[in-house]
Amino acid sequence: xxxxxxDDRLLWExxxxxxxxxxxxxxxxxxxxxxxxxxxxxxxxxxxxxxxRASHNTFSSLxxxxxxxxxxASMNNSNFxxxxxxxxxxxxxxxxxxTDGSDPRKIRRVESGDTEEADSxxxxxxxxSAKTLNKRPRLVWTPQLHTRFIEVVAHLGIKNAVPKTIxxxxxxxxxxxxxxxxxxxxxxxxxxxxxxxxxxxxxLSDHLFNSMPAPQSLREFGESGHLRNTNGxxxxxYQPQMVAMPxxxxxxxxxxxxxxxxxxxxxxxxxxxxxxxxxREWSGNNFGYYHPVASNDK
DNA sequence: TTCGCAATAT
DNA sequence: CATATTGCGA
Numbered sequence: 001x002x003x004x005x006x007d008d009r010l011l012w013e014x015x016x017x018x019x020x021x022x023x024x025x026x027x028x029x030x031x032x033x034x035x036x037x038x039x040x041x042x043x044x045x046x047x048x049x050x051x052x053r054a055s056h057n058t059f060s061s062l063x064x065x066x067x068x069x070x071x072x073a074s075m076n077n078s079n080f081x082x083x084x085x086x087x088x089x090x091x092x093x094x095x096x097x098x099t100d101g102s103d104p105r106k107i108r109r110v111e112s113g114d115t116e117e118a119d120s121x122x123x124x125x126x127x128x129s130a131k132t133l134n135k136r137p138r139l140v141w142t143p144q145l146h147t148r149f150i151e152v153v154a155h156l157g158i159k160n161a162v163p164k165t166i167x168x169x170x171x172x173x174x175x176x177x178x179x180x181x182x183x184x185x186x187x188x189x190x191x192x193x194x195x196x197x198x199x200x201x202x203x204l205s206d207h208l209f210n211s212m213p214a215p216q217s218l219r220e221f222g223e224s225g226h227l228r229n230t231n232g233x234x235x236x237x238y239q240p241q242m243v244a245m246p247x248x249x250x251x252x253x254x255x256x257x258x259x260x261x262x263x264x265x266x267x268x269x270x271x272x273x274x275x276x277x278x279x280r281e282w283s284g285n286n287f288g289y290y291h292p293v294a295s296n297d298k
Numbered sequence: 299t300t301c302g303c304a305a306t307a308t
Numbered sequence: 309c310a311t312a313t314t315g316c317g318a
Contacts, residue, residue: 138308138311162301177300182311185303208310 139179146208148172149183 141149152169153161163181170180190209 136312141310164300178312181301182313186310188302 141183
């Protein structure tokens with residue numbers, strides 16, 4: 001069956017597995033006998049071209065979204081950023097320097113003709129009431145994203161960890177200040193609550209936070225805003241640039257997280273429902289790790 | 299202008 | 309539930 005997904009169910013995912021890590025769509029997932037046994041329509045198997053076509057549709061949808069965002073952004077400033085080279089795919093190796101400060105703002109946009117679109121479920125319009133407003137899909141704070149967030153927050157002291165800065169340092173394409181502000185707010189509530197009752201039972205509610213390494217360095221950190229490690233080097237060892245990519249909303253409720261058992265000082269628990277579609281061979285990407293960075297915080 | 303926060307909204 | 313938005317006083 002196909003799971004229904006309502007429009008704003010679009011999620012964002014980061015570090016999607018590479019093509020090699022995915023089960024080829026050209027593969028027949030259900031054995032013929034089994035299929036017929038359950039009266040499942042024979043569904044012609046996809047050919048490489050089918051897949052490619054679908055892929056293109058999906059992709060162009062994404063680009064459409066991006067360009068909407070981008071040209072809206074350019075309206076706001078003088079310098080254009082050549083964005084012809086979308087690195088939505090694996091070319092995520094872009095080594096970028098965040099000090100450029102020329103971040104085009106991500107703004108919503110009024111759109112005229114919502115092109116038919118393909119099966120991509122991306123703008124499952126039915127913009128009944130949504131008017132012509134294109135809403136940015138809700139950001140999903142995957143463990144990867146959250147980790148980045150934590151890293152950055154840990155490096156800036158509490159003093160400098162403000163939405164704007166955090167957002168810049170995280171250097172995640174598409175991430176807005178609001179996204180960060182919202183998350184930060186929640187994060188603060190969480191940490192506050194944790195200090196109050198450091199011992200409380202594991203509130204299953206705090207999935208994300210509960211499952212991350214403690215940002216144990218949330219302490220003070222004066223310094224004139226410059227980050228230095230022990231060598232006195234300026235550094236920003238974070239992943240060069242992740243791309244927050246809108247993920248088709250294949251609702252993935254269903255699975256629960258692992259035990260969270262906790263009570264001590266260090267959070268343990270782990271992966272929660274954030275890891276979409278049950279493919280375990282998901283580890284293929286490097287975004288999954290917690291990259292302990294020398295903290296210049298002290 | 300941005301932050302921080304609570305109250306809402308979706 | 310997790311996020312987004314909004315309103316307001318710093």
